[in-house]
Every structure is written in structure tokens, then in C-alpha cells.
Amino acid sequence: MALDLRQLRYFVAVAEEGHVTRAAERLGMQQPPLSQQIKALEGQLGLQLFRRRPRGVELTESGQVLFEEARAILARLEQAERATQSTARGEQGKLRIGVAPTAPFHPFVPAVIRAFREAYPDVSVTLDECLSRQAVQGLTEARLDAAFVRAELPDARELTIYRLIEEPMVIALPATHPLASGPGLTQRPLRDFAGESFIAFARVEGPGMFDATMAACLRAGFTPRLGQEAPRITSTLGLVAVGLGVALVPASMRRVHMDGVAYCDLVAVERPTVPLHLAARRGAGSAVLRNFVALVRRTAGAAVVGPPPTAPGP
Known part of the structure; x- marks a missing residue:
């Protein structure tokens, strides 16, 4: 039978406190149910995890091994939860931006990319110099997430175009x-x-x-x-x-x-x-992309042409 994560949390709390009653208080539960859970875990493994002492408990050799592994497992689980939540908020991930050859010379473009990197330091940003047709192809083939373009792109039906600047x-x-x-x-x-x-x-x-x-x-x-x-x-x-x-x-x-x-x-x-416009893929935008588009539009006071990117499906 596989180990229960709840049991591992109970076990780690008792090991860290060295006392069942204090561990129960920390976990917000009564002492008898906690003792029963530890006994059930020992029965499941077929070995003793704690030595009972007059003023508490201490780990056996086998218990020490499980304690180290259990803490590592729970730490990785917490890290996975944080990473998942951070990704859902667009705080980490990848952003691939196409840039027209003349765009970096306008102070708006490097400034807004720098501002995004400062706001979202855990997002990996890559830049690819490309002309308008190359940008459209990169976006439609999902090799790019967004692109600063100079052309109007009237036939780019799969893209959303945000008007930024008329230079x-x-x-x-x-x-x-x-x-x-x-x-x-x-x-x-x-x-x-x-x-x-x-x-x-x-x-x-x-x-x-x-x-x-x-x-x-x-x-x-x-x-x-x-x-x-x-x-x-x-x-x-x-x-x-x-x-x-x-x-x-x-x-x-x-x-x-x-x-x-x-x-x-x-x-x-x-x-x-x-023009200097921002083109983005429509309907498949990640949270990272939505954050970038929002920052660009706030900075430029952009007027949108067509519907904004929709949230990704579940």
C-alpha cells in the first residue's frame, strides 16, 4: 500500500516536535487520533519509527531515514504547488517576442521589455528579430507569442493587433x-x-x-x-x-x-x-502573454483592434 501524504505530514510533525502532544497541537488535532495514525503508519511499514521516552519520542534508525525522505518529498510537493500557482499567475514561464528590425531603436520597445523583465524576473524572455511576414508565420506556428511589427497585417485573422504608436x-x-x-x-x-x-x-x-x-x-x-x-x-x-x-x-x-x-x-x-503595433496569438494566450500584453497596453495607452486574447482552457 502506498504511503499517504497526510500520514507523512503527521509523521514529520511528530519527528520535528519530538512529542506527540505538541505535534497534535501544531497540527490542530487531538493527540489520540495522531497516535493512531503513527501506529497505522508503523503497521503499514512493518517497523518501528519512534522509541517512546518518558518525555516524548525519538526516531529509530529506520525512522530517521523516513524522516529525511519525507521532508524532501513534502518540500518538493510545496515547491510544485508554488510553481503551479506562480505559472497560473504568469509569474514564471517563457515569452518569445518577435521584434521588427527598426523597433528596438524606438525607446518604447526596450523600455517596455525591460519593465516586464523587472516585474516578472522568473519569466524567460527571448527576442527574435523578424520582418512582418516572418512574424506572422512565427505567431501562427506558435514559435512566437507576440511580435512588435511595423505593418498593418490586414490578413492576419488568427492574430490580435494592438495599435501602439504612429511614429x-x-x-x-x-x-x-x-x-x-x-x-x-x-x-x-x-x-x-x-x-x-x-x-x-x-x-x-x-x-x-x-x-x-x-x-x-x-x-x-x-x-x-x-x-x-x-x-x-x-x-x-x-x-x-x-x-x-x-x-x-x-x-x-x-x-x-x-x-x-x-x-x-x-x-x-x-x-x-x-505604425508600431503589437501582434499576439488569439485565443491561446498564456498568463505570461496576457501579463505582457497588459503591460504594453498600459504603457502605450493602446487601442485594441479586434478582441483581446482569451484565457486558455482548463
């Missing part, structure tokens, strides 16, 4: 460009760059930046002449630095100081924006 865009241009100097550098109309080649950043895999560039130029009255395509924002700036064109980039990219690259603000009436 202004600026022109990145070669430092030797004629418009990269003089008093007019701080604000220029976008049409001043109508004759330039625009670097196409991640046109297929991350269309958010590309779409924002096309829309802004069309609103300014011209169709941009597309130059070389760049797979990453750093390579985009590299192409700008060597004079192969200009690029519309999020204003937070000013934090990237690259030799040969200057940044120019656009006049307010023509200033395009690019």
Missing part, C-alpha cells in the same frame, strides 16, 4: 547631399526629393515601411523612383551612406549614427508616419 518618418540621405546642409535641413517638403532614388526596404517580407514610403510620396504628388532593395534597415542606411539613394525611415532611427548618413525632417503637413 513620424524622416528622410535619411547621404551626408554629402546638397540638401544635407544649410538652414533648410530641419524641415523640407517631401517633394524636394522627388528626383531621388528611394531605397526599397524589405519590400516583400516587411511591407510596412515600403507601403508607408509609397503612400507618402504619392500624397506629395510624385511616384518615387525605386532604387536598390535592402533586406535590413542597417543595410538600407549603408546604401544611403554610399550615395545610392535616400530612404524614409522612422524618426527613432536618428539614434543610429552612421558615417555618411544625415537625417532631414519633413514639413508637418507632409510628414508620413509608420
Whole structure:
């Protein structure tokens, strides 16, 4: 017959107190039922666990072995209970976050991830740089839990999109460009760059930046002449630095100081924006994910598009 956890707790209490009456008081029960439980345990094992003394009890050699094992078992059980409850509260577990290549340069993204790690230190957080289409694939295949994206993702039916920030865009241009100097550098109309080649950043895999560039130029009255395509924002700036064109980039990219690259603000009436959204899997969110989404939304004052993630099933 298997040992009863209740009996083990009774046994450990008596062993720790060295006295049946004191152990009964500690357990909130009467002494006779406790003595009966200890006798039943000894009968079940077929050996003596305690030596009776005038002022209490002491463990036999066999009792000492059971005492050490029983304490370890009960400690592991308590640890398992704490871990289970902590996981249910989202205080431990794993969180896999996709991050658009330009997102870490906006102070919001590193700040909110740092705040989450400080609030939930026992959650393992991993970051994966990915473009919009890669993020959608990672989320739908459950390789990611959430992702900071730049595109609108209109076809992502299995995801919930949280609108966070509409970030202004600026022109990145070669430092030797004629418009990269003089008093007019701080604000220029976008049409001043109508004759330039625009670097196409991640046109297929991350269309958010590309779409924002096309829309802004069309609103300014011209169709941009597309130059070389760049797979990453750093390579985009590299192409700008060597004079192969200009690029519309999020204003937070000013934090990237690259030799040969200057940044120019656009006049307010023509200033395009690019979104920074949080995408999350819908309906299968863990408590960890719900905590992260809640923190992000509180920080950004986000407006939700579509229903929030639902609680996981039992």
C-alpha cells in the first residue's frame, strides 16, 4: 500500500516536535487520533519509527531515514504547488517576442521589455528579430507569442493587433547631399526629393515601411523612383551612406549614427508616419502573454483592434 501524504505530514510533525502532544497541537488535532495514525503508519511499514521516552519520542534508525525522505518529498510537493500557482499567475514561464528590425531603436520597445523583465524576473524572455511576414508565420506556428511589427497585417485573422504608436518618418540621405546642409535641413517638403532614388526596404517580407514610403510620396504628388532593395534597415542606411539613394525611415532611427548618413525632417503637413503595433496569438494566450500584453497596453495607452486574447482552457 502506498504511503499517504497526510500520514507523512503527521509523521514529520511528530519527528520535528519530538512529542506527540505538541505535534497534535501544531497540527490542530487531538493527540489520540495522531497516535493512531503513527501506529497505522508503523503497521503499514512493518517497523518501528519512534522509541517512546518518558518525555516524548525519538526516531529509530529506520525512522530517521523516513524522516529525511519525507521532508524532501513534502518540500518538493510545496515547491510544485508554488510553481503551479506562480505559472497560473504568469509569474514564471517563457515569452518569445518577435521584434521588427527598426523597433528596438524606438525607446518604447526596450523600455517596455525591460519593465516586464523587472516585474516578472522568473519569466524567460527571448527576442527574435523578424520582418512582418516572418512574424506572422512565427505567431501562427506558435514559435512566437507576440511580435512588435511595423505593418498593418490586414490578413492576419488568427492574430490580435494592438495599435501602439504612429511614429513620424524622416528622410535619411547621404551626408554629402546638397540638401544635407544649410538652414533648410530641419524641415523640407517631401517633394524636394522627388528626383531621388528611394531605397526599397524589405519590400516583400516587411511591407510596412515600403507601403508607408509609397503612400507618402504619392500624397506629395510624385511616384518615387525605386532604387536598390535592402533586406535590413542597417543595410538600407549603408546604401544611403554610399550615395545610392535616400530612404524614409522612422524618426527613432536618428539614434543610429552612421558615417555618411544625415537625417532631414519633413514639413508637418507632409510628414508620413509608420505604425508600431503589437501582434499576439488569439485565443491561446498564456498568463505570461496576457501579463505582457497588459503591460504594453498600459504603457502605450493602446487601442485594441479586434478582441483581446482569451484565457486558455482548463
